[in-house]
Amino acid sequence: MNERVRSATVVIGAGPAGLTAAYDLSKHGFPVQVYEAEDVVGGISQTVEREGWRFDIGGHRFFTKVAAVESLWHEILPDEDFLLRPRMSRIYYRGKLFDYPLKAGNALRGLGLVEAARCIGSYVWARIRPPKDQSHLDAWVTARFGKRLFSIFFKTYTEKVWGMSTSELPADWAAQRIKSLSLMGAIKNALLPKRNQKEITSLIEEFQYPKYGPGMMWEVCTEKVRAQGGSVQLRTCVDRVRWEQGKGAVAVTVSSPDGTTSEVPADHVISSTPISALVRCMDPAVPDAVRAAADDLRYRDFLTIALVVPLEAGFPDNWIYIHTPGVKVGRIQNFGSWSPYLVKDGRTCLGLEYFVNEGDEVWSGADEELVKLGTAELEQLGLIEPGKVEAGFVVRMPKAYPVYDDRYQRNLEVIREWLAANVPNVHPVGRNGMHRYNNQDHSMLTALLTAENIRTGSAHDVWTVNVEEEYHEEGSDSKRSTPTGTGRDAPLMPRSRSEHETVAP
Numbered sequence: 088m089n090e091r092v093r094s095a096t097v098v099i100g101a102g103p104a105g106l107t108a109a110y111d112l113s114k115h116g117f118p119v120q121v122y123e124a125e126d127v128v129g130g131i132s133q134t135v136e137r138e139g140w141r142f143d144i145g146g147h148r149f150f151t152k153v154a155a156v157e158s159l160w161h162e163i164l165p166d167e168d169f170l171l172r173p174r175m176s177r178i179y180y181r182g183k184l185f186d187y188p189l190k191a192g193n194a195l196r197g198l199g200l201v202e203a204a205r206c207i208g209s210y211v212w213a214r215i216r217p218p219k220d221q222s223h224l225d226a227w228v229t230a231r232f233g234k235r236l237f238s239i240f241f242k243t244y245t246e247k248v249w250g251m252s253t254s255e256l257p258a259d260w261a262a263q264r265i266k267s268l269s270l271m272g273a274i275k276n277a278l279l280p281k282r283n284q285k286e287i288t289s290l291i292e293e294f295q296y297p298k299y300g301p302g303m304m305w306e307v308c309t310e311k312v313r314a315q316g317g318s319v320q321l322r323t324c325v326d327r328v329r330w331e332q333g334k335g336a337v338a339v340t341v342s343s344p345d346g347t348t349s350e351v352p353a354d355h356v357i358s359s360t361p362i363s364a365l366v367r368c369m370d371p372a373v374p375d376a377v378r379a380a381a382d383d384l385r386y387r388d389f390l391t392i393a394l395v396v397p398l399e400a401g402f403p404d405n406w407i408y409i410h411t412p413g414v415k416v417g418r419i420q421n422f423g424s425w426s427p428y429l430v431k432d433g434r435t436c437l438g439l440e441y442f443v444n445e446g447d448e449v450w451s452g453a454d455e456e457l458v459k460l461g462t463a464e465l466e467q468l469g470l471i472e473p474g475k476v477e478a479g480f481v482v483r484m485p486k487a488y489p490v491y492d493d494r495y496q497r498n499l500e501v502i503r504e505w506l507a508a509n510v511p512n513v514h515p516v517g518r519n520g521m522h523r524y525n526n527q528d529h530s531m532l533t534a535l536l537t538a539e540n541i542r543t544g545s546a547h548d549v550w551t552v553n554v555e556e557e558y559h560e561e562g563s564d565s566k567r568s569t570p571t572g573t574g575r576d577a578p579l580m581p582r583s584r585s586e587h588e589t590v591a592p
Contacts, residue, residue: 093117094541097339097351099325100359102130103527104517106308106319107159107534108357113317115542120351121312121319122341127302128309128319130359131487131518132527134302134429135393137480140436141300141429142393142422144484146406148174149295151528155535160295163308169295170426175403179419180239180410182469187408189240198239209233227258243410247417248442250387298428301527327370328356328513335512340370355541356510357534359517361386361486366502369510377505380498384522389487390450391420392439392461395478398423400471401435414464415449417442434477439464445485454481489522503550514540516549 096112098105101123112119127133134141149169151157161169178185186193195203210233218226224245228237242253249256297303309319320341326348327340336356342348358365366373366381373381401421409416416439423435430436439461443450449457458479465471489495499522506513514537515521517530525533529552536547 094354095352096120096355096357096541097122097325097353098357098359099339099365100124100130100517100520101128101305101309101319101321102359102517102530103132103305104520104530104534105130105357105359106305106312107531108516108538109312109317109319110159110163110308110315111535111538112541113312113315116316117542119312119317121317122323122325122339123319123321124324126322128321129302129305131389131484132301132305134300135480135482137393138478139431140393140395140422140480141302142391142436142438142480142482143300143420143425143429144391144482145389145440145487146420146425147296147301147527148405149297149301149528153528153532156528156531159531159535160304163311164297164304168298168303170298171293172296172405172425174292174294175405175424177404177407178240178244178410179407179468179470182411184402184407185240194236194240202235206233206235206239209235222258223254224256224258225253228253240410243412244408244417247409247415248387250442250444296425298426300426300429325360325368327368328365328510329370330510330513332509335510354512356513357537357541358513358515359520359530359534361489361519362499362502362515362522365513365515365520373505377501380501383494383498385490385492385495386445386486387488387490388443388445388450389484390441390443390457391482391484392416392441392457393422393480393482394437394439394458394461394465394476395434396437396471396475397477398430398433398435400475401437402470409468411468414467415441416461416464416468419465419470437465437470442488450483454479457481486519489519489524491524495522514549521550 093116095118096108098109098119098121101109101121105121105123106128109119109121127135131144132147134143149160151160176187178187178189180197183197185197195206198206213230213233217230221227221230225237225242228241232241245253245256312319320343322344324342325339326342328336329338329340329350330336336353338350338352339356340348340350361384363381363384366377372378401423403424404421405424406418406420408418418440420438420440421435422438423430441449449460452460458476458481461479462471462476465476466473506515516533516537518525521533532552533549536549536552539545540547
């Protein structure tokens with residue numbers, strides 16, 4: 088292609104999607120400038136470093152069925168920088184660890200004879216008298232496992248993640264996550280196991296992992312983008328996307344760390360920033376209805392308390408799910424089980440994960456108080472002895488989970504229609520850019536397809552990327568209300584009456 092017709096592209100955000108697009112464009116000789124508001128690249132896939140400790144935000148297994156993404160991983164990092172790690176995660180309940188995914192024999196043995204008998208009795212009763220209304224998660228799971236097993240292995244963790252009662256969450260999400268499994272199905276799976284299950288992502292037994300964490304991938308990618316002629320600027324905010332009728336986006340206004348602002352011309356804008364933020368920075372401003380749709384999108388936020396403990400206080404799992412009631416922590420990573428390069432000799436680092444809303448009590452707590460909270464909960468759970476925590480760090484990640492509620496699809500449609508009609512050269516990509524509950528690899532795929540559209544004039548519709556077909560054996564069910572094609576399933580979240588009354592349609 089003639090150099091003079093190669094489009095200049097501005098990328099908003101240096102997470103997996105933004106950097107993937109920038110890497111692909113710069114590799115093919117297309118000018119690209121990336122602007123990241125934070126002082127670190129990787130977004131939710133960054134690896135945080137504090138005092139020589141490195142820890143993951145949420146845990147990122149490098150496993151994919153998308154060949155283009157697999158190839159790109161190994162194009163960015165050499166093979167020797169990847170570790171092949173065993174996949175192990177379990178459920179922690181009242182001082183005992185249970186296999187995850189659930190195995191009937193293991194679960195019933197771990198509960199003890201009396202509780203196991205109660206669970207079996209509860210299951211038999213549910214088969215005789217199943218709940219009449221199974222439209223919500225609690226009743227749907229109860230019908231397949233019994234009320235006692237539901238309360239032990241499903242209710243507590245799910246309510247921590249989404250911040251609401253399982254009686255409000257839709258059953259079709261459980262149907263996606265649990266598939267056709269029941270207590271009898273779990274027993275059958277235990278008797279006839281499949282080795283090294285790869286058809287369903289949650290059952291894979293091993294995965295790749297960059298030895299210094301997922302952030303290593305994006306740190307190296309940033310270096311390569313720059314070496315290929317692209318620009319990646321940190322601590323630089325995109326304040327406005329200027330557009331003109333009939334031309335689309337023509338420039339962005341950025342604020343540098345020193346407070347100065349400048350306007351950067353753009354033929355294309357690739358945005359991995361939350362789509363609600365993208366709408367708010369359009370100049371001229373979008374119509375009121377489009378702004379209202381953006382303001383109506385919701386998010387769930389994420390906080391990690393990383394605690395340094397002696398090596399023997401760790402566990403072999405990558406993470407364990409905390410189902411014990413009475414504590415706020417939802418999941419605990421052992422970063423030493425991800426990679427020995429993340430921790431120091433003789434010690435490991437446990438990452439306690441809290442699912443929160445920005446501004447709530449946990450999110451707003453002082454770091455030293457949160458370290459005390461995490462330490463106290465570890466001791467309460469019996470996972471460490473008092474006095475074993477040597478140091479602690481807190482990391483907050485806003486907008487980690489785009490929320491699917493009963494209006495989000497309509498809101499997205501309003502935004503997408505306006506973008507397509509007025510700024511077709513603005514391209515949302517990635518998890519927050521598209522408000523889709525994507526895994527890292529599928530965020531990257533949306534960026535690769537977008538970059539190809541810009542480079543070649545192709546017309547991939549990234550909104551139709553259906554990753555359910557990549558990840559699961561079962562076909563999609565067009566009748567279910569929880570959206571498909573999202574990488575990891577997320578439930579359709581109900582709103583309170585007050586939210587329905589106060590938010591503009």
